[in-house]
Amino acid sequence: MIRRIADLHPPLARSLRILIATDAWRPQVNGVVxxxxxxxHELEAQGHQVEVVGPDRFRTLPCPTYPEIRLALLPGRRVARTIENFKPDCIHISTEGPIGRAARAWCLKHGHAFTTAYHTKFPEYVRARCAVPLAWSYAVVRRFHAPSTSVMVATDSIASELLAHGFTNIRRWSRGVDTELFRPRDDKDFLNLPRPIHLYVGRVAIEKNIEAFLELDLPGSKLVVGDGPQLPELKKRHPGAFFAGEKHGEELARHYAAADIFVFPSRTDTFGLVLLEALASGLPVAAYPVPGPLDVINGSGVGALHENLKSAIEAARDIDPGLCRAHALEFSWAASARQFLGNLAA
Known part of the structure; x- marks a missing residue:
């Protein structure tokens, strides 16, 4: 009998053995990782044992158009062996790549329940690169997730979109932010750039729509923090912008805190962890009214959403940084982990 952890009465008191199969893992740098x-980290702090099966365990090949992302080469046998040796109570498949597919095949063969997550608007990403019809890509992705007991999504907007595309068994799994690391700071002169400083943080790739930001005529400076396949092209096409490259930890947090406005031009993210990191740092957000920003920002007063991105940026300039910080404090990783745990199947 398949049971969700959240439905067990009384709740399980023992430690669970949880296996997570993912094609996105360290040293990759993205929201999924x-x-x-x-x-x-939160699950282990609660006493659970977590085994992450990522591409770092396999021979890999570079992903087409994304050479920084390595895809596991024929991972089936090792994934199966890892599952059988670990003997998990719960299996969560995070991505639709080779590792995720290998874990899914094992679960279906052995009748083991599993959950999945929809982290990435994969059909839209494929269309941006190859002009594949959305209906085709959604059919493939829907088939992948169909046997899952729970398809975890970060926002209500994404849940509604997937329901419209025929997905079922959708459950919410929100996100958190480290409000101790990402916080307002006094050293804004750390960035010696003309103000106001308009900041973008994230992967520098075509699906992030960064050029919509860089093409705008704005006062002050445009700063891009991140790396990715589109970086050389954007540097060449926009010599007036500043490109800081990839940043982590304290250095990344200082960049957030030293900026004035956070610009989020993506139309395809399912959430956007960077939105919370910016807000926790006291930065108002300017974005399009699309899933992710709509769920994190809409109605809260901590950002401006508009189909004209420049209009959103202009409106965001008047927002109180203290309001942004207060909104971010409502999100915690501990709550995210509890929600994830409750969605798992045992």
């Missing part, structure tokens, strides 16, 4: 890393 940060989410899994923080939730794993």
């Amino acid at each position: 940060r989410t899994l890393g923080r939730v794993t």
Whole structure:
């Protein structure tokens, strides 16, 4: 009998053995990796045993158009062996790549319940690169998630979109932010750039729509923090912008805190952890009214959403940084981990 952890009465008191299969893992730098890393840390702090099966365990090949992302080469046997040796109570499949597919195949063969997550708007990403019809890509992704007991999504907007595309068994799994690391700071002169400083943080890739930001005529400076396949092209096309490269930890937090406005031009993110990091740092957000920003920002007064990105930026300039910080304090990784745990199947 398949049971969700949240439905057990009384709740399980014992430690659970949780296996997470993911094609996105360290040393990759993205929201999926940060989410899994923080939730794993929280689960282990609660006494659970977590085994993460990522591409670092396999021979890999570079992902087409994303050479920084390595895809496991024929991971089936090792994934199966790892599952059988670990003997998990719960299996969570985080991504639809080779490792995720290998874990899914093992679960289906052995009748083991599993959960999945929809971290990435994969059909939209494929269309941005290859012009594949959305209906085709959604059919493939929907088939992958169909046997899952719970398809975890970060926001209500994404849940509604997936329901419209025929997905079922959708459950919420929100995100958190480290409000001790990402916080307002006094050393704004750390960035010696003309103000106001408009900041983008994230992967520098075509699906992030960064050029919509860089093309704008704005006072002050445009600062891009991150790395990715589109970085050389954008540097060449926008010599007036500043590109700081990839930053982590304290250095990343200082960049947030020293900026004035956070600009989020993506139309395809399912959440956008960077939104919370910016808000925790006291930065108002300017973005399009799309899933992610709509769920994190809409109605809170901590950002401006508009189909004209420049109009959103202009409106965001008048927002109180203290309000942004207070909104971010409502999100915690401990709560995210509890929600994740409750969605798992045992």
